[in-house]
Amino acid sequence: MNELPNNPDQPQANVPAPSLHKPEGVQSGVPEGAAGGAGMPPPGGTPPAGGVPPAGGVPVLPRMGEPGGPGLFDRLARPLPLAVIALAVLLALQTYSSHNRINALRQDMARSLQKGNAVNAETAALARDVADQSKELQIKVGVLESRQSEAQSQQVALEQLYKDLSQNRDEWALTEIEQVLSTASQQLQLAGNVQGALIALQNADRAVSRSDTPQFLTIRRAIAGDIEKLKALPAVDLAGVAVRLDHVIGQVDSLPMLSSEKPLLPVAPVRAARKGEAAVSAAGAGANAAGADAAQPLGVGQRMLQTWTLWSQEMWDDVRQLIRVRSVESPEALMLSPSESFFVRENLKLRLLNARLALLSRNEATFRDDLATAQAMLLKYFDTRARVTQSAQAALRQVQANNLTIEMPTLADSLNAVRNYKAKQ
Secondary structure, three states: OOOOOOOOOOOOOOOOOOOOOOOOOOOOOOOHHHHHHHHOOOOOOOOOHHHOOOOOOOOOOOOOOOOOOOOHHHHHOOHHHHHHHHHHHHHHHHHHHHHHHHHHHHHHHHHHHHHHHHHHHHHHHHHHHHHHHHHHHHHHHHHHHHHHHHHHHHHHHHHHHHHHHHHOHHHHHHHHHHHHHHHHHHHHHHHOOHHHHHHHHHHHHHHHHOOOOHHHHHHHHHHHHHHHHHHOOOOOOHHHHHHHHHHHHHHHHHOOEHHHOOOOOOHHHHHHHHHHHHHHHHHHHHHHHHHHOOOOOOOHHHHHHHHHHHHHHHHHHHHHHHOOOOOOOOHHHHHOOHHHHHHHHHHHHHHHHHHHHHHHOOOHHHHHHHHHHHHHHHHHHEOOOOHHHHHHHHHHHHHHOOOOOOOOOOOHHHHHHHHHHHHHO
């Protein structure tokens, strides 16, 4: 590139420097259009040779590329084009740099947008989860609120019920005591249950003692009087008597009957006993005779007498086993068949069971009638010489000796005291 001159206004060699100053003799009042029209060559025309100005006096610059005009390098060597070129280069560089920065910013923005979209998606998912959890929590809170309202309503109902009960506590207590005393009185009169009546009175006394009402002292005095009356009654061991009857009922099947009588003593043991007695008596006689005459043996007559005695006793025992004579009041007792014997035993059991029921219900008339019938059946159909039968008869006599005719007191005093107090309310 050619070096530029230090003074760009200085004309180069062989190139005339056009004067930009107005020539003298040209008036300043001429319009620019007129001046331009006079000084500029016509379109398509050529300026006059030698750079001579036209008649108007305005110099005309030669065009670039024309002979005698300034060159490209000359024009570029001027400050204004250089500044324009530098500015264009700077603008191009600035544009390129800005374009690169914009692209980088676009990429960063795209990445940021992608990250933002991912974060937004995660945030949306978390928001949905939070919304679902909030819905579940709202449902649970609704359930808890409903339960709380139910609990509060129940609490209010219980408080109201407690108030009602506290207001009518004395009335409820008296009603309960009256019912207990009425039941105990019925049991006492119908079944003679003294212990049950005592327990009922004691429970009623404890129920009354829990109240601080002074007016209940009259009721407690009446209850205490009835308790003393029941404790003063003679004790009857109904359970023991019932156990004895149960024992006799269990022995009925083993009691021997007259229709099935068997020999009481077997033959062989009797004979052995007779021989033993004869030997003992002979030994005693021999010992006595030995004191008188130890060397003298028994004679033939004595031995024959001893043998005859033993033989006659054995024969008599055999005859006794074959023939037995007894006095029986009812001959039909000896003629019972096995089935009839079974029904006799069952009838005896039923009589004893009826006596047991009459004992527990304190029905003394029925109790004694059934026991008398059972005793008569034992005497009529059973062998009274047997120990088992005698034991059963003795047990029935002991049972008959118990006195069941006890006048039971009533609980009228306690009942009247409770009813009178309720009537005053």
